[in-house]
Structure formats: C-alpha cells, structure tokens
Amino acid sequence: MTSNVFVHPTANVSPQAHIGTGTKVWINVQIREEAHIGAGCILSKDVYVDHSVKIGDRCKIQNSVSVYHGVEIGNDVFVGPNVVFTNDRVPRAFNADWKITSTRIAHGASLGANCTIVCGVTVGEYAMVAAGSVVTRDVPPYTLVMGNPARAVAKVDKAGNRLPAGEPQ
Template identity: 45%
Template structure:
C-alpha cells in the first residue's frame, strides 16, 4: 500500500528528490529522475523517461515511451503522444574534440518550452531550443525544428504550418487578423477563438 497522494506502479521508478503532485499516476517501467517536477493529476505512461530538472505542469497526459530530457518544460494541460522524443543538445557528440568521453559538465543543454494546452502527435521529434505555443497541434511523425505559433497545426519533416486549430483541436475557419491578433470560428464546437499572432 502506498502512503503518498499519487500512484506509482510497482515496476516504475521515481527517484528520491523528484517532486510529484497529488493525483498523478505513473505507470509500468516509467523512470522519473531526481530533481524532476511533475504536477497534479498527470498520467505518465509506460516506459516514459523524465530526466532530472524537467518540469511538467498539471493535468498533462504523456503516452507510452516518451523521452523528456533535461531542459524541457511542459506547461499545464499538454498532451504528448506515444514515442515522442525531445532533444536537448544542438551540437551532440559522445566525445570531446580530443577524443575523451564527454562528462555531464561538457554538455550544453538547450531549453524547450511546450505551452498550455498544446498537443504533440505520436512519434514526433522536437528539436531543442524552440517554443510550442498554446493549443498548437503537432502532427504525428513531425520533426519540429522551429517555434510553433499558438493554435497552429504543423505537419511533416521539417514541420510546416497547415492551418489554425481550435482548443478542441479541429480546424478553424474564417480566419481574420486585427491588432496583431487572429480569430477564427470552429464549426465543430461553435467557439470563436481569439489568440495572439
């Protein structure tokens, strides 16, 4: 019996020094490193790896076998599909120029931010140093190499803009621009979305 306000599967590992919020569930073979932070009511799927100093907000759903490496910040309400991989080094090498194995001190971590309500499709690769905007939608298998504006749908390798999407993830129509803001109508849920360009 667990005497903590969150659930950890017996085959998962949460290291001492990790912070996990109330109501979060961490499933089989997941590994959460020390100094990682996970908010409340999250679902961390099978085989997820959360490295030290990764910050995950509340009500985040992370599907099976996602890798989140140091430098990644995920805000509240984000969905991350299975097998998504976040990178964290713009110039990766196993060895120094002199041929010595790199140590932790030799790595230059480049940060990545996933903002509130964004969704990342299965198998996407997120190259470090970018921001994924609020309610953006990353298509399955996309390779994201630059910032994704709020409410944008991006697809492909490299990922390119295809449409604007609602908070419910359906495409917006009748897009209008005014005072550096965009607005669009969602025929699926009947919402008028207004957001910064």
C-alpha cells in the first residue's frame, strides 16, 4: 500500500492489494489480493473489490457496490450506490467449466444508482448509464442510455450534459 492512503479501521485490505496515493477507503470496505486501485479514489461504505480487479485514478465508487473479478474500471469513473456488476453469463452454484467474462468501464463514464452491468460489455468513454438501467450490450462513447434493457436516448458531452441531436461532442 502506498503512503497517504486513508483506510478506515473497519476496512479489510489485503496486504497484496495495490492502492494509489490519496485514496480513501471507508467503513466496511473489503479489498482483495492483487486488486489495483489508482490514486485519488474514494471507496465508500460497504464496497467490495474482488481479487485482481483494476480501478483507475480519481474514481468514486459509492456505497454497497461489489466490483467482481473480471471488471476493469478506467480513470475518472463514477459508480453510483448499489451498482451491480456480473461476471458470469451462466451462473451456477457449482460449475467445473466456470469462466470469467470481462467487463470494461472506460475513462470518464458514469454509472447511475442501482444500474446493472451485465458481464461482457464495454461502457464507452464519458458514457452515462441512467439510474436503474440494465446494460446488456456495449454503450458507445458519449452516449446516455436508460431503461431495461438499456437503450441509447441521447449524446452527452464530457460533463454529462445532453447534446442537441446532430451536435458533435
């Protein structure tokens, strides 16, 4: 672990985890071995980071999010409370052929509260996923998606503002 990292006394951080300078790890967070968390991140109450997960710099992961093995989060990503990531397309309690399906959240993306990101998708740069949405396929960069299943409804700029139809980012 790097210097200048705040770890709340109730957090459980593996000595084999890599945590960047200035990151804050709050109440009841668990970070597993070989997880890589960038600099300047905030991991809020009850966050779980599975082994070998990669989280970029300046990410904010809010309460009660589990980031499972196979998920990679880029820099400057916002993950709202209770976001759900999956990592298995055919979940079974016991499966000898179990395989992780990777998921990628690109630089600057924003995931709204209670959305579900089904494994195997990429959420593009600066894309926004509306609260409660279920993402079942790739989200293009600078796109706002919403619904179940999530569908594109608008283009957005880097700040998340909707753009008029046809306007470049």
